[in-house]
Structure formats: structure tokens, C-alpha cells
Amino acid sequence: MTSPPLQERKKDVLRPLPDSYSPQYVEAAWYPWWEKQGYFKPEHGRKSVSEPNPRGVFMMCIPPPNVTGSLHLGHALTNAIQDCLTRWHRMRGETTLWNPGCDHAGIATQVVVEKKLMRERGMSRHDLGRDQFIQEVWKWKNEKGDRIYHQLKKLGSSLDWDRACFTMDPKLSYAVQEAFIRLHEDGVIYRSKRLVNWSCTLNSAISDIEVDKRELTGRTLLPVPGYKDKVEFGVLVSFAYKIEGSDEEVIVATTRIETMLGDTAVAVHPADPRYQHLKGKMVVHPFCDRKMPVVFDDFVDVSFGTGAVKITPAHDQNDYEVGNRHNLAFINIMDENGLLINVPPPFLGMKRFEARKAVLQALKDLGQFKEIKDNPMVVPVCSRSKDIVEPLLKPQWYVDCADMGKQAADAVREGRLKIIPDHHLKTWFNWMDNIRDWCISRQLWWGHRIPAYFVTVNDPSVKPGEDMDGHYWVSGRTEDEAKEKAAKRFNISTDKITLRQDEDVLDTWFSSGIFPFSIFGWPNETQDLSVFYPGTLLETGHDILFFWVARMVMMGLKLTGQLPFKEVYLHAVVRDAHGRKMSKSLGNVIDPLDVITGISLEGLYAQLNDSNLDPVEVEKAKQGQKSDYPSGIPECGTDALRFALCAYTSQGRDINLDVNRILGYRHFCNKLWNAVKFAMRSLGDSFVPSEKAQLSGQEGVSDRWVLSRLCAAVGLCNAGFQAYDFPAITTAIYNFWLYELCDVYLECVKPVFSRAEEDSVSQSQAAVCRQTLYTCLETGLRLLAPIMPFVGEELYQRLPRRQSQDASASIHVTSYPETAEFCWHSEEVDRQMDFVMTVVRTIRSLRADYNLTKTRADCYLQCIDSETVTLVEQYSLQIQTLSLSQTVQPVPATGAVPEGCAVAIASDRCTVNLMLKGLIDLEKEVAKLTVKKGELEKQMEKLRERMEKSDYKEKVPVKVQELDAEKLRQSQTELEKAKEAIDNFMRMM
Template identity: 45%
Template sequence: MNVTRLKELRKSVTLCRSYCYKLNEARVADFPTTYDTRGVQEHWDKIWKNNAYFTPKNDSASFRMILPPPNVTGVLHLGHALTVTIQDVLARWHRMRGDSVLWVPGLDHAGIATQAAVEKYLFATKGITRKQMGKEELLSAIQEWKTTKGTTIVTQLKCLGASLDWSREYFTMSKEHNAAVTEAFITLNERNLLYRKKDLVNWSPALQSTISDMEVELLEVSKRTEILLPGYQRKIPFGEMVEVAFQVKNSDEEVVIATTRVESMLGDAALAVHPEDARYSHLIGKEVFHPLRECFIPVIADLSVRRDFGTGVLKITPAHDRLDLEIGRKHNLELIEVINEDGTMNDRAKSFKGLQRFIARQKILDHLADKGLLRAVKDHPMVIPLCSRSGDVVEYLIKEQWFVRTQKMAEKLLAATKNNLLRIEPGKLEELWIERLENTKDWCVSRQLWWGHRIPAFKCSNSSETRWIVARTLSEAQEIASKFGSGWDVQQDEDVLDTWFSAGLLPLSAMGWPRVNCRGFYPLSLMETGHDIMSLWVARMAMLCDELTGQLPFEEVLLHGVLCDAQGKKMSKSLGNVINPEYVIDGISLEELNKRAQESFDTGVLSKSELKRTLSVNSKTFPGGIPECGVDALRFTLCAHNIKSDRISFNVIECKTNKHFCNKIWQACRYVLLVTDDGGIEQPTSLSAVDQWILSKMELMVERVNQNFAERNFYRAVNAVRQFFYYEFCDFYLEATKFGLKNGDKDTVEGHKWTLGKCLEVSLRVLAPVMPYLSEDLYSRLGRKLPGFLDVPSLMEAPYPRQGEVGQRNEVLEQRFEDILRVVTRMRNILSQVSRKSLLEVHVVLEEDERYQLFAENINFIVATTRVPNLKIVRRDEYIVGEESVCHEEADCKLYFVLSDKQVEDQMKKKILSM
């Protein structure tokens, strides 16, 4: 082929590509050239609100959820955004499928977390403590905090596009929720599922309250490690095993014990050994002299003692250790409490009385060393229980508290699970769910806080005895006490209930129970939340609500993984890697990020070390700040991960890429407007092979998206959308139509125009649950100018595409086109390695007549998608190989690249051989 002819062909391709953009420029006069989110969200939020799309269609709902209520401790981060996005996608999908959807928003008072946050804030900003303020003033400050944070959280939820029924918004400390809490507590008491007892609890000295297992963080150290704790001027060493000698009574023999908790030795009631340990069996039943208590204590035998731990001799301190308490109760040992609620040593600590427990530890070590009884101090791995709210080391103290009996409730829940009445997703967590239920422990629900639901229990005392009454009000309790006789003083318990107790009632209380009938809104269709609170919240919810109603509060539980940063580290204040969703939606500079971190430090939200880490992470991870991505791209990115994984890594770069995908969708819509006109386009009676192919692929996409939404595999649904729209529609089909629209006959042109419009109309409805704002905006713009679009004020009123809507799939055609796509993709890869100026022709040589016919009929498709104008489709028996060509085999055909430059030809041969 001569150079002049080659230039003409290339010019033809260029003209063809530019032709479409000169057709109907007037049709895109009001269509911006790039995707811009400004003003779009406010516009559609108003339309959705005015049309009351977020409220159920009637007095019942076929799909029901509650949003796990964010704590009013602070503002939402990306972990919350993940939960919101998952649930909103499901809510929007179900609405478009014709379901009446109820999705209820709310805020959790988060007793211990909120009180701790406010105390930090007050100390950081005003230098005052809870005790200095008093109860009423602190509660007033917390209420003000709740109002401020609650307003911010609601704004954030709306910015995420959450289609919540705001008319049903609740707060877990409202009068209505307090009534539900009281009713539940009284019901449990009447059913003998509630009791008050002295038992060992997790105690936070800094907060001076019992805390739940969830609020205990376990810090592992492998050797001596110094940690700065609240209330201490210097760091305290941990990770040490201390060996101390005890003298056997009436003997020269000594017994050496090993402990990591020297300060608790003042509460030792015995030493224990394994009954089969030959080293110590002769000591069982004897006594040893305690060097700190200065008295004799017994040596006992117990099978729970580990012979391989330390020296094999275990000191038993029943009042300050869970295992020791079990052993102590079996052997009727004395409970000797030596540590106060504030973490100081009490009267039983003798000369160490009043010292902070870890200062006392060092004093005790010095004392033992002076007496010659300290045998060793060694590095030793250990797990340190820390209060997640204060950073203090958790103590185990004996406290009289209220407990809920959970065993019978757990057994019913276990049976429901095994009988498939309750489904846990992902399935791999069902085994853990069952294990936790089988090993359930009674639940301590007392908390020594000022912020929370007062326990509806009353202490009735006279000069000789004390009784406890569970009642709704003080007057009711007084009436009950009067039946005991006169002289009883009745006072309500000062403690409040664990936050998880009120949270456990939410499937009921959020629907108005017990004041209104919840029929039609209970049980929930789905309970969706993070897997890290499966036992602490979901299981307790299921147990409490089932006990109160005789019906499980949900049939399906969906547990998503923990959101992590790009490096796979859990997002937390301590690591300094927490990202707020508005930073990604609106974008933020590094300077502003650091300014926000400094403000958090100034108000007590971040500690000094947390601020330092945050500034360091910001500088390393976001040296140029975080780019503006918009809410649609953020939602798409969150859905693009397997939410059922244990950990979900979020990378802002992915979000930026997905903003480009949003723009790709925008540009595709703009192109379709350019190549169409105002005239109506009826569905053609016959379509070209490429039109049939893309419609079949769209049918496959619709099928896969619906299936994966139903199975809660969001990432597969999103991948199906991306595969179709980005690659099959934009990358291949849309390019192919440019030749057909210019050079094709009337049927081809009409077929292309109708198919382009149909693909956009269906795709935007498919995308609506994930990208609501982009979809609404584009559907509204295109609906005014393209036939086939529904005349609806919002996609909220449009049906979600279902299988069969665009016709039947043509799997045979799809498979045949796969051959073409493989050839096109390989040609693109090869041609990306050389200069196209040296390319004269490309020959596609085929053996079979059927495949030759397929490629020949779709030559424009291949030319358009490879941008190779000088392309020939040839039968193998008619082809003569030229000396100047380079050959590559692909998909049962041979590709010959004819080059004008011998040097380029040699280079290309090497590259093809290396592929």
C-alpha cells in the first residue's frame, strides 16, 4: 500500500471520530463537558424529601432495617460510611424493586464513651474534672455535647446520600426509649432472668466504672515495656515476671512463686499447685508464711494450675483475678480486696495503703529485695488489659452488680440458628457465633456512670437489713416496701445500665415498643453491622428481643469486616489513620488535615501521642492532601470491596480512579446526545450483530447485579457494572458505533441509536442504588432528549432492571464476539509497543469460513476499536505471506503486521516473541 493511500485512510478514521461531535452540539449546550458534583446533591436531596420517598408506602414494610446508631462521642469516619453505604444500597435496590422499605436512623447515647469524651474535653478546654463540676452540671455539658455532635452526624449521614426515614429518628436516651428499657428490665426480673450479686468485673480506675469486654483492649508485650498511664508522672514497666520465695511452716524449705502482678500479692489467700506435680505434692495441705501479709496461708491442689507456667506454683488472689476467683470459691478461700476503685491501695495493704497500685508495685519489690526474698525479675510476654476509653489498665474488682442470666436465652437462639431460622452472613462466622452462644456468661449490666439509663431498682434499708426491689417508679417501690412493714428507706440505685442493654432493644424500641404495636415493622428483615460487635450487640439483641416477644428480631444477619487503611491497618485514633468521609467527598489539603488534628488535640479528642501519629500519617499518606472525589465515587469504592472479608482496605487512590469512572459515564452520555436527535427512535425490527452483542452483555450484567445484591456480594455486582459499562460498552461498543453512524445504512444507524439509548437507560437504573446522584442527574438530563426513558421525577419511582427486560441473552453470539475481543485486545497490546507511523497494514487471517464471515461482518468494529484503518480480513487459503510482515497467533487466527521500516520490523518481532 502506498503512503498516500495510507494517509487517506488515517484521515478517514480521524474524520469519523470527530464526525459525531459535530452532529448536534446544540443538544449538549446545557450539558457540562466534565462531571461536576456541585449543587447536584442539594437538588436531589430536596426532590427526595419533597416526595417522601424515604418513608414506607403504608403501615407496614416488606423490607425493614435499622441503622446501627452512631455514638454521639464524636463524628462519623469511613467505617461508619461503609455501614451506611451497604444499607443504603440495599434500601434503594429494594425500593426500586417495588418493596415498601423502612430504614430507621438514630443516635446512641454511648454512656461510658460519651461521658469519657466530654470529661476529656472539659479538662482540655477548661481544666475542670467531673468531681469539680458535680453531676447536674456534667449532665448539662453532655447534653450540649450530644446536641452539637448529633447535628453534625445527621448532616454527615445526609451527605452520604443515606435514604433514611428521618421522621422516625430516635435517640437512645429519650423518654420513649427509657420506658422500653424499664419495661424490659422489669420483665426480665419477673422471669427470674435478673439477679444482683457480688462478682468480679472489669473495672476502669480512671473512669471508676465497670466496663464491658468490648471496652477492654488487649495489649501484647513480649518483654519489659514501659507504658505511660493516666494519673502517673512517669512510664510504668510491664512484661516482667517476678519470682518471690515463701517459707514453708516449720521447715527450712521455701516455695518460689512467679507473678506479673506483684501489687496484688497483698490479697493472696493461698498458693496452689497441680495435684500431680511431683515437685510440690508433698507440700499440699501445708502452710507457708506470706512475706507481705505476715501470716500463714495454705498450699492447695487444683487441676487448673499450669505446671509449665512460671515455677508451677500459683498465688491465689480471688478478689483480683478471674481464675483465682474460681479456685477460691472451690476451696472456700477468703476474698481479700486490696485495691480501691480509684486504683490506690486500701487498708488491707498495710504500709502501702494510699499508694497508686503501680507505685506500690515498685515499693513492694524493694521491700521483698530488702528481705532477701526476691529471687528474680525476668522479661516475660504478657497481655495487658487496657480500658479503650481512658487508656488505663483494667483492674478486676469484686463488685455487687446487676446481672442478666443469658444461658436459657442463648440456648433458644442456638436452636434457632441450627434450625436455619436465623442466617449468619458470611457463613464462616456462624461457627464462631455458635461457639460464643455455647459458652455464654451472665451479663453484668451495671455501670457506675452519671450519663445513662438509671437502673429501675431500689434499695430498701432499715436498721437491720437491706432488700432490693425492681420497680418502674420510686412510688411503686415505696408501695412494695410498705408491705415489709414500716421504717424502710427507699432509694433508687445510683448506677446506670450498660449501653448495650438499651441498644439490645432497638429492633423493638426504635419501632415504638412498648407504647405502640410494632406489627408491620417487627421483626427486621436484616440486621447489618460490623463483625466486631457480633457477640456484644447482635447476639444480645437477638436474645433480649426474642425473650420479650417470643419472636426473633431478624432472620438474616450480615456482618461486614473492619475498615482499614491502604496498608491494611485498622483505622483508629491511636494509629492516627482515621479519615472522615467529607474529607474524601469534598477534598481537603494537608494543611487543613493537620489543622483539624490540632483542633482535636486542643479539645481533648486526641492525646499528645495520637496527635503526633496523626500528623505523621497525614504527611506520609496525603502529602498533597486528599483530592475531591464526590459521594458517588466514595460509595462505589466502598462497594467495590468484599464486605464479608475480615478486613477491608480503603485507598483514596481507588476513590480517585472511581471518580474518573463517573466522568467516563458522563462522557458516554454526552456522546449519545451528540449522535442522536430529537426524533423518536422506535425499536428496530432487526439489529446488527454488534447491537445484539452489547444488549446480550447488558442482560448478563443485569442478571449478575441482581443476583449479587441478593447474595450481599456487592463487589461482584459493582465489578459486573464496571465490566459492562467501562469496557464492553464504552471501550468497544461505543467506539464501534462511530463507523456505523457515519458509514452505515439507515437500519444500522437506527439500530445503533436505539441501542445506545437503551444501554444508557438501563445502566443508569442499575447504577442508581450505588451512585444515586450521578444516576439521577444523568437520567433527568437524558430523559428530556432521548426516547425510551421513563417520565418519572426521580429514579426512586423507576423499576429496577430485572432479568429479561432487554430481551434474551444470546450466549452463542457472546462467545463468538469473545474471539473478536481477544484479537482486538492482542492487537492493541502489540501496537502499543511500536510507532504506528511504521504500520502499513494489519491482516487477520482465519482458517474457518464461519469465523471468517464473523470477522468480515464486523470489520468496522475491529477497525474502530483498534484504530487500524488499513485492516484486511483474509481466508487462510487465499493469503500469501509477505516478507515484510511480522506474524502473531491469537485465538485460532494469525495476525500479520506489515511494516515500512525494517528496523522497526526486527524490533517488533522480538517483542511479539516475548509476549
């Protein structure tokens, strides 16, 4: 549905509400109107953002989604929570900014554009060259990169789009360059040759977050890019190294047999008695003349295998550290493409996993192969390319995190930074207290190119010093600045200096790490930087606590001297209704837009057919979809989805999302719709709300009770927002609207409105009820608006306004209800109504027992004391209305109740007597109940016989025994009820 223009939309709200709630109708046009009116801008209603605001400032930046991204339920959860908070702060009158942005997503974007190039033009990026390829990426970004912004708008996200930032924008790129140069000049950024996570397919180092840990239980064949056949993993190969000058051998084991070509030692534990005689001995490599020492190191596990371990310092993290401790040789046997180098023929030039087979066969031929067996293990897989990640020794740029990590940990320990929920503190301190230096260089073309230059000095009089050694680097904002720095360092003229800029780009997390202040123009002293930095809150998923949150804290403290935010709220991870991780191959990945608009099962199948899954996985996924969504996903709407996501956040680290629950909240929207429709009819066209929401003193018991409940809901909602307790907010709103306003108050006022035409007393009472009803609707919608922005706005615009309110304003710039404004909470009235509702539920239960669906019966309430009699008299109209009774009459404890009543105890203060005589055929009821009693007795006898058998407890599963016991208990209860009813009817006859 296309959105009508603004004028049309404003006319539209003057028409009557459509008969039923339609998400498509409600959500069609409000968003462009909100944007056009500037409601999402912090300047709205102020001269400028720097104008002092006694209410304070709220600033939060969005976790920038990848430019390649498409909306998923994780985004939906993040944005539902963040938008609720933003709208709440805005309605509280604070200068409010929620700043949007998008991440350039180095690897993901490069992969997408490379695939597109190959698919459409049969070209690689190398065929195009760096400059032209980057132009292609920008072209793709400008055509496709805003897609996720449009999807975020569908979720109702109230972001200030005029401040949207892309991490490759000139303003942000300048900040990234400045951050690198400052940290390099301070010695915090340095260059070092170490092991990195290497993807041979991407030809780049990748971060830990881009490595999926695939757990194997044993031998498994996995597909690897660039290999026709699947490759074997999950096995442990044992082979022998010969001790130099003897026939003795040492048996070692490995899961990566090809790496033995780079072995430079064998390690054993210093206390292992089996190998003490090998001190000072060497082992001989079988494929070359390399002699390798036996080293003694505590890291060796004596109980694993033979207690002897092969050491490959250039291809394993543990071995790398052993190599450093024992000054071993580091032999790199693999190039960037995964081809073998620095190895003897016939292995030289082989692909790494082809060499795996060749080395195994060669060891067998030499007689040094021992055995191969299943081995549970974890295989590191590149999340982008699905390649097997290799530890590779490469020179890279690093950030020294020791001091920054300590400062970040101290900020939390000292309470300057708060992490919510606090069960994440253990993870935070574990990371910060044991932090490693951060590899920030990536071998990509798309991204922020590192502003560092390799220096060559063209002057024979300058002897390579400590800094030179062929590896001197200098950083600079321009090449000229870098030359000046290098010339000054060596005290020569710039014409004697030649520079070559590093080809690498920075890790995407580096630019994301300075996002909270780069978006405001840092390092320049801008107005936005002074007003909105530091921010108030960061809200994100706990899975990027280290990769993003920690780095923002470290970079913020280091580069600005301030924490980037005061609080971090970490939400849970969304899983499917069965608690499974979202996975395309399971068919349980839900697109939020499909929940919003609805989709058929065939439509879900079509999406799978368009995916990159192989045919077997597609069929498996289709079965999953058919099981979970046999009729597809019904249209739920944005408001219902947001409400469900907020209601679910109580589940801790994981959220198991059931689409049926979301549909339940769509029905809740329909209930709101019908309540407002009824209320609008009851208020009438001439209704004028009072100037303020206040008690007149004329309110009846129902009015006082519902206003007391409204006041309680206001308190719960505000407390919930302050504590980030979203389920408390949704529960308070749901309970007030559904169980208190709709189920009780609206039913109580219907007879008041119907009698209003009869006499002046009823008219006066109805007028008070109308003011109460209006206050409930208007305040209830304001409570609801941050979570359900569309239906909240639609219904609010239908209501008349108090004189103090702007008739044209959006609900989202009106004030959020506060307890001080609604101080009507009465514990006494609440207690009284609790008693009344207990009586009503008891009467309803009796009516159901005797099938009095349409017949109204007289009800006699036997009260224990005069106080209870007075209470029943006071609330008799409410009890009569809500219980569908003909009459309600209090009876003192000593008073007599007419014969012919069914009896039930409501509480220790009141017994319900429901007159049945003359309303039902007693003989027929007795006959029916007698048959039921006989059936129950037979069932119970049969069940007891089964349970009393001698082998029952041994042969029948415990769960079945528990079910049988429960069936027996239920049957016993039903039998007692049937007997009681028969006795009751017999007395009446």
C-alpha cells in the same frame, strides 16, 4: 457549595451537561430534593405503611453510631453497603425502611462533657452534682449530637430521618425500663458480687469491648492517668512464702506484685510430686499475721515457673474461681480510686502502682525477694480513659444468659437466623455455647438509671428473712409501684417501707440490645411495630457480633418471642493500603469527608496538630501521611468512595483501602459523564424513546451484542445483591459501562451516526442504534444508582423518559432492572463478539509493534473455514472501526495474502495479516531492530555469565535469582520478536 433550591435544580438539569464531571457540582443538591419528595419514607407512593404490598417489606435499622461520634471509614463502609441494599429494595418496589438512630454512648459522652467542663469552667461533675451535670450533657447533645447525622447525609444515606431515634428518647427509655423490670421479675436479671473490669479513672465497671489488650514483649514503661512517672509492666517478680513452723519456703511469681497483699492461699497441682508433703500446711504472709493454706488445684500449670501459684481471689479471674472452689477468703485490697484498703501499714492508703514499688522493696528488705525478669504479657487498657483496668470485686446487676444464649445458638443451627459470611459461625457458636452472664450496671451518671430500689423495712415485727439479709431489691416503673411490690412481699403497709434507687445506670449495650423493637414503640402495640418488626436484615461489622448482634437476638427472642431479623451480613474491617489497623499515631486514619472533598498535605498536618497526640506521635504520624499522601488526598467524591468500598468487600475479614483506587473510580465517573454527553448529542433533541425496552428485529450485530451484555449485567447485579456479593455488582457495572458500552459499542456506532445523513438505509440503522443506546444508558444508570446515587440521578435526569415513566421522578423510585424485563442474553452473539475482540486486540498489538499510531493499514484475515469467513464479513465494520484498520478483508484458508504483511495468529481459526509495505521505511526499521537485537544479546550474555558463576546459587539471595531468571526470559522473548520482525522486513524488501 451551597445547594440551590429545588426549582432551580430542576431547571439546572435542562441545561447542557458541563464539560467535565465535578463531584462537588453533582452532589450539591440532590439529597435535599430526595428528602423533600419523601422518597426515603416507606409510605412513599402508598396510602399507609400497613397497606399490603405484594412485593413485600424490607426493614433494616442502622447500627446506631455514638452521639459523640465522627464519621470514619468504618461508618462509610457500613453506610455504603446498607444504603446500596436499601435503595435496591426500594427500587424493587418493596415497602422499604432504613431506620436511623443514635446511641447515647454512656462512658464516651460522659468523658467528653467532663473534659469540656474542666477545660472551660475548671469544674468536675461532682462539683455540679448529678442533676445539673445531666443537664449539661443534654445541652451538649442538643448542640453537637447531630453532627454525625449531617455527615451520613453527605454519604447519601437514604434513611427516613423522621423516624430517627436516640437511645435516651422518652419512647426508648420507657422500653429500656420495661425490659429491665420484666427480666428482673422473671429472675433473668439478678444482683451478684463478682469481679468486674474496673477503670479507676472513670470510677466505673466497663464492658470487655471497652478493654484494649496491649501486648508487651517484655519490660515496658507505660503512662498511667494520675501518675507523674511511667509505670513498669512486662516483668515477672518471684518471691518466697515461708511454710508455717519451718524454714522451708515456696517460691511463687507474679506480674502484679502489689496484689500479694490480698493473697489468701498458694496453689499447686494435685499431681506435682514436689509439693505432696505440703498437704494441710499453711504459709505465712510476710506483712501481717495471716496464715494461708496450700491448696491443690488442677488449674495450676506444673511447667510454669516453680509450679506454685499465689492466689488473690478478689483481684484475678482465675484466682476468683479457685477461691470459690476452696472456700478461700476474698480480701479486697483496692478502693474504686485505686487506693489500697484492708492492708497493713505502710501500704494502707497508697496508690496501687506506688504500692507496687513499696511491696517489692519490702520483700527485698525481708530477704524474700528472689528475682525479676522480662515477661511477655497482655495488659488490659481502658479504651476511654487509657487507664490500666483492674479486676475488682463489686456488687453489680447481671443478666442470666444461659437459656437465651442456647436459644440464639439454636436459631442459627436450625436455619431460622442466617449469618453471612458463614466463616463467622464458629465464633457465634463458641460464644453462645460458652456464654457467661452479662454485667449490665455501670457506675456512671449519663445513661438509663437502673429502675431498681434498695428496700429498708421500718417494722421491728418483720424479721430479715432469706430475701432481706440487708440486700433486698425491688424493681418498679415508679417509686410507688416499687413500694407496693415490697409491701406485698413482706405483707406490711407501704409507710413501713423506705426505698433508695440504685445510683448506677445500665450498660449502653442493654438499650442497644432492644433497639430493633424499642424504635417502634415496644412494649406498646404500634402500627410500625406490627409492620416492621421483625426486621429483614442486620448489616454491621464482625467486631461487634457478640456485643451487639448476639444481645439483640437474645433480647428479641426473650422479650418479643421473635428474632429481630432474618439475616445478619457482617462486613470486613477497614485497614490502610499496607494492611495496618487505622491509628492516629500512624497518621493513617482517613476521614471519609477528606476523601470526598479532598485535602492538602498541610490540611492533614493541621488535623494532627489539633489532635490529642503527644509531639513524638504527631511527628511519626506526619511522616506516615507524607509517605502515603505526598500531595494530599485528591477530591474523589461520594460516589467514587462508595463504589470503592463496595468493590473492596471481597477481601474477607480485612479491607486494605488504597486512596489511589478510589481516585480511579472518580475517573470512572468521568467516563460515565462523557459517555452520556456523547449519547445525548447522538440521540438529538427530537429523540423519543420507544414505549418499552424491547427488540424491534432491526438490530444489527453490535446492537444485539451490547443488549446481550446488558442483560448479563442485569442478571449479575441482581444475583450479587441477593448474595451480598458487592464486588460482583461493581465488577458487572464497571465492565458493562467501560469495556462493553464505552470501549466497544459507542465506537461501533460512531460511523453509523456519521453516515446517517447520507442515505435512508443509514438513517434507519441509526434510529435503531439510538433506541439501543438509550436502553443501555437508561438501564445502565438504574443498575448503577444504588451504589452511585448522585451521579446516577444527575445523568438520569438528563435523559428523555419513556411514556410509561414519571418524567419528574427520581431514579431511586424507578424500578431496578430485572432479568425477566431484559431477556436478550445470547450466548451465540457473545461467542461471536469474543472472537471479534480477539482479532481486534491482535491487530492493535501489531499496530503498536510497528508504531502505526496514526496510519491506518489494510488488514487481511486468513480464515480456517467458510464459517469464519462469514463471521468476519458479518463483523467487518466492527473490526475495521475498533482496530483502526483501513480495510478488513477475509481470506479463505486456500487464498493468497499479498506480500508485505506483518503476521500474527489471533486464534486457531484466524491469522491476522497487516499490510506494512508502503507505510513504513523498511531499511530504517531493520537498522533500528538490528541495534536492539545486538543490545539484547549483550545483556543476555552478561546475565548468563553472572548466573553461571560457581558461587552464584550460594551467595545470591533467592529473590534476586528469581528476578534474574525472569529478566533472562523477558529478554529471550524480546529477542525472538526482534528476529522475527527483521526476517519479515527482509522478505518485504
